Amino acid sequence: MKPAERPLPSRFFLAPMAEVTTPALRRLVRKFSGSAVLYSEMISAGALLARAPHNEPLTAKLDGDDPLVYQIVGAKPDVMAGACRILAEKQPFGIDINMGCGAPDIVKTGAGAALLKDHDLARRVVRACRAAAPCRLSVKMRSGFDRHDPAATVTLAKICQDEGVDFIVLHPRFGKLGFRRSPDWPLVKEVGEALSVPVIGNGDIKSAETALRRLYETGCDAVMIGRAAAASPWIFRCLEEALAGQSSDLVVPLEDLFLEGLDLIGSYLPERLHKSRGHRFCFYFSGNVKFSHNLYTSIRREESIDGMKRPVIAYFEKNPHERIIILSPAASPSAYSRDSRRV
Template sequence: MQIGPVKLPNPVIAAPMAGVTDRAFRIIAREQGCGLAVTEMVSDLALIYANPRTYRMLDFRGETSPLSVQIFGSNPETMGRAAAIVVERGADIVDINMGCPTPKIVKNGEGSALMRDPALAGKIVEAVVQAVPGVPVTVKMRKGWDEQSVNAVALARTVEAAGASAVTVHGRTRNQFYSGKADWDIIRQVKEALRIPVIGNGDIWAPRDAARMLEETGCDGIMVGRAAMGNPWIFRDIVHFLQTGEELPPPTPEERIGIAIRHLELMVESKGEQVAVFEMRKHAAWYTKGIRGAARIRETINKSQSKKEIEDILKSLLA
């Protein structure tokens, strides 16, 4: 798969997820075979004002190219400036968020609120494309704001005309958030309407889902979100299935605990022990889901104060 001049090793992409897809997650996802991992969304204004926490989110040490950074905002001029900053810091692709449904983002006219203003959305894409010549600009959107305003096809045409190199379509409306079933037919409609690559997103929980989405929609790539939380092996499994038609055995408890500990180590390296220990709690719950005794130790993990404590608790599941 190719996005502008950037070639991906395969069409399996890790979705941007706030509070999840940090450097540690991205490194592990790439090690497990995904062709591209997108950062958590970063604010255009926070970038312009050099917010220290936001700049820490652009820590790409140890990551392999290509790198995609997702930015959000609602002002063409500041979005262009933000794009230039992330490219200067190493981004190979700039992704524009037009799909985030959370109220605090939407109330500022950002995220999926942009689907209600296609003209502004087009101006933002134009400004970003002009600010980063030669760097592909992509857009992540939803089916529409609600079922009465399904406009993914029209918006996709607008951003393509404005210079976008690819679009990702999540087959849910903003009002659905993450509930209900993703509409894959809207992904097919967008694919049929555009010349640029289209990436499908929504309800890919297993390798067969990925294969079915590619077949049913004709999309060029697939994006995996929530199914990868605590399960980075899904990228390896999807890539293998698409190449061979074979399903790989699930990871053993030993593999799961091993990667969980590696995830923690990478987080400590990036963020320091105190922040990493706090943020690892949710990841530990995801990694250990279904392992015998895991429910019992989750409360203990949530009270942990050190890296060693979490490591010891995780290892105890294998005893």
């Protein structure tokens, strides 16, 4: 960890995830951690600038969201700068430039992971955003577009630093890899040593033990957690306690959180998003129960929040012993790793 001009508020970050990092999930995370850095869903800079109404729920900033980072995607420097100006009005902790998304409709516009192939354009995007964003500015990048390229990753990270980003997030897999193979965590160390701004490592962290190991092994300034946090928003409490050397059992009221998550989606998001966001939330959260596949299959037949709640309630009526999880410090906190201790 290096002394930063603008230090990070936490060593733990929630990864931006399309359709997942809704205000509802962020609220669940906040029940367990007041300081973890939270992210919005990815927001199209072009749509934001066009003031497309469908973007509005994605840019919501609720009490308790801070520190919140908005992630934007795009490849046109002036459009990205315009998006920064609009989002800066909400006074977020930060704005993040997506240089990792490999989705074909994003990449074909030159945005997301495609920026990893064009350092000159990437530089111009960062420069324009820096001039427009008074808050923290970061780049979340992968380690190459269609091949793992450590040297180019270091070069691009340095370009971003030279252009004034406050920190870099590195998911050390190349874009086309999706989630296959293992992330190259030693590259996080290499990039961290090459830069003076903080570097945050990301990829396949499923437990507090792994997170701490990554922090110590790589010397990175923070770790970012995606899928494991969507399944287990309490992971941040476990991480904070583990980092502080504290050890207490954590009682997780699983059924209540499941239903609360769905209710929050219902109250924070417009009806047209209930199905997509509800299903995504349930996909990850169902991983906490023994018969997750059966439960999720029933939920997927439903379109409304009330409809999705019904199979959840029925599941716990049938399996009341799964209503609460007690995590001992020795146990993994993440359902995503499927080894949490149940009582």
